[in-house]
Amino acid sequence: MDRNTLTTAGGQPVSENQHSLTAGPRGPILIQDTHLIEKLAHFNRERIPERVVHAKGAGAYGVLKITKDISAYTRAKVFSEVGKETPLFLRFSTVAGEKGSADTERDPRGFAIKFYTEEGIWDVVGNNTPVFFERDPSKFPDFIHSQKRDPITGYKNPVRMWDYWSKAPEALHQMTILFSDRGIPDGYRYMNGYGSHTFSFWNAKGERFWVKFHFKSKQGIRNLTAAKAGELAGSDPDYATRDLFEAIERKEFPQWRFCIQVMPEADAEKYKVNPFDLTKVWSHKDYPLIEVGTLELNRNPKNYFAEVEQAAFSPSNLVPGIGASPDKMLQGRLFAYPDAQRYRLGGNYQMIPVNRPKNPVGLYQRDGIRFDENGNYDNYEPNSFGGPVQDVSVKEPPLRISGDADRYDSHAGNDDYSQAGDLYRLFSPEERDRLTSVIAGTMKGVPSDIVKANLSHFEKCDPEYGRKIAEKLGIRS
Structure with missing residues (x-):
């Protein structure tokens, strides 16, 4: 049998790939049509779960x-x-x-x-x-x-995005990049x-x-x-x-x-x-x-x-x-x-x-869905049969750590505005105009209290930054 012969996944040659096996010309399909069952079952499983982020x-x-x-x-x-x-x-x-x-x-x-x-x-x-x-x-x-998409409506809603950011000023530096020409x-x-x-x-x-x-x-x-x-x-x-x-x-x-x-x-x-x-x-x-x-x-x-x-x-x-x-x-x-x-x-x-x-792999993990011989030695360590062992020469030096285990407030005493403002001031007047136009465009239709909360953050980055967005939204301070 040559490579041009159609086979099942098990390698068996397929005699018929155009018509299903039925009981008579108009009868129901028979479950003994194993080629059909394999094709449909595999088709149902062709898609692995999509990445939650970085999907495309x-x-x-x-x-x-x-x-x-x-x-x-x-x-x-x-x-x-x-x-x-x-x-x-x-x-x-x-x-x-x-x-x-x-x-x-x-x-x-x-x-x-x-x-x-x-x-x-x-x-x-x-x-x-x-x-x-x-x-x-x-x-x-x-x-x-x-x-992501609104869990109620199923479509994207900028209100959710800006509501979150109004309470997350740590995002301002990345936001300034995202809405700029670099976005x-x-x-x-x-x-x-x-x-x-x-x-x-x-x-x-x-x-x-x-x-x-x-x-x-x-x-x-x-x-x-x-x-x-x-x-x-x-x-x-x-x-x-x-x-x-x-x-x-x-x-x-x-x-x-x-x-x-x-x-x-x-x-x-x-x-x-x-x-x-x-x-x-x-x-x-x-x-x-x-x-x-x-x-x-x-x-x-x-x-x-x-x-x-x-x-x-x-x-x-x-x-x-x-x-x-x-x-x-x-x-x-x-x-x-x-x-x-x-x-x-x-x-x-x-x-x-x-x-x-590309280098040789030595480990004791076994089973699960395998695509190899599943290991040619026993699956525990230490052992007496010469399996792979640790190499102390690659040990990482100690990492210095200080402080008590606690849930520390990363906002306390942290400046979330200066670097975003520095980046804004690096932009040319034309780049600033495009940046603030894009942000204002995405804010249209967002409730005024959410808009004002975000504007206060942009103003702390640079007064002009917040003012230009406000002007493009028709908001006068």
């Missing part, structure tokens, strides 16, 4: 090439020598939209990278913005619910990426440093106007996905400069902002960018579902020399992301080819 995405394979020695900061082998190349898979996405939503919606963009290092998978699961709307993971579900990137090639969170490096001496990851587009930054984005949403809703795929097919391989900011461990105690607050950035004057390498995308997936849809990222995928930090949102994501992948793809999701490490 595009991806490609590529390579990270190291251009600078940073062994003084980290022992991670991915950075071990200049010229070293590490294969990777990068998935771009919109955040709030569903699987069939348009690529050109005003929304942050996911920028998730899976590095297949010799020490295992290292995932940088970030966005195209250096900050986020929240700093505490307990608020993440509430924030996302406010952006609608012109595809995925013309935007930056960020790890956003603070991570840690540690070197061969066990010295720790705090670090932020930046990916600067070599194509430059290009954004869409709201009018153009709306036009494309109707004429080409897969615009960004198509642009990325076709550029790589043309061998116009997009590249990003991989840069880091490095903060000595002791500086965190005295820095002017909490360096572990996801709503804040570190000044580039205080901690300048250090260029580490070049990231290039040069190969398209062969199957969208198998590779892009089943790609599973988690910030908990860290390799020796790269660690977490006290960033509260990061701490929450260390659990939430792999938990989401187990729900979507099963407990053995890291065995799916796109997620599988």
Whole structure:
């Protein structure tokens, strides 16, 4: 039997694929038509659960090439020598939209990278913005619910969005980015990426440093106007996905400069902002960018579902020399992301080819839905049969922690306005006008008490910021 013969999933040849087995020409279908039953049963299960966020995405394979020695900061082998190349898979996405939503919606963009290092998978699961709307993971579900569809009506309602933000001034920095010209990137090639969170490096001496990851587009930054984005949403809703795929097919391989900011461990105690607050950035004057390498995308997936849809990222995928930090949102994501992948793809999701490490894997996990021999040694440790054992040489140095266990108010004494105001003042007059017009446009029809509560926040960022929005809404102070 050759490969052109149609078979069932069990490999049995199929004699008839055009007509169901029935009792007579007009009779009912027989359950013994096992080929029909298999086709219908599989069809019912073709869709895995959609991601709650980042549902719509595009991806490609590529390579990270190291251009600078940073062994003084980290022992991670991915950075071990200049010229070293590490294969990777990068998935771009919109955040709030569903699987069939348009690529050109005003929304942050996911920028998730899976590095297949010799020490295992290292995932940088970030966005195209250096900050986020929240700093505490307990608020993440509430924030996302406010952006999603109204549970009563089934459609999106801006009142819910602005009502939430009126009580969440920590979101102002990200909101200023979202509603600015930067809010609608012109595809995925013309935007930056960020790890956003603070991570840690540690070197061969066990010295720790705090670090932020930046990916600067070599194509430059290009954004869409709201009018153009709306036009494309109707004429080409897969615009960004198509642009990325076709550029790589043309061998116009997009590249990003991989840069880091490095903060000595002791500086965190005295820095002017909490360096572990996801709503804040570190000044580039205080901690300048250090260029580490070049990231290039040069190969398209062969199957969208198998590779892009089943790609599973988690910030908990860290390799020796790269660690977490006290960033509260990061701490929450260390659990939430792999938990989401187990729900979507099963407990053995890291065995799916796109997620599988390139280096040998030694572990005692067994069973579940398997795609391999399920292990060729017993499933407990310690043991007497030479199974894999721990390696103390990759131990992370101790993390300094102080303070009592409590539920601390992150708003108390925290300045949620200055960085958003600083960003507003960086914009040109024309950019400020477009920013405030977009915000005012989304506020139309929102109850006046909610509008005024939000205006008070914008005024604290910069008096002009709030005034311009109010004027465009016809509100006189």
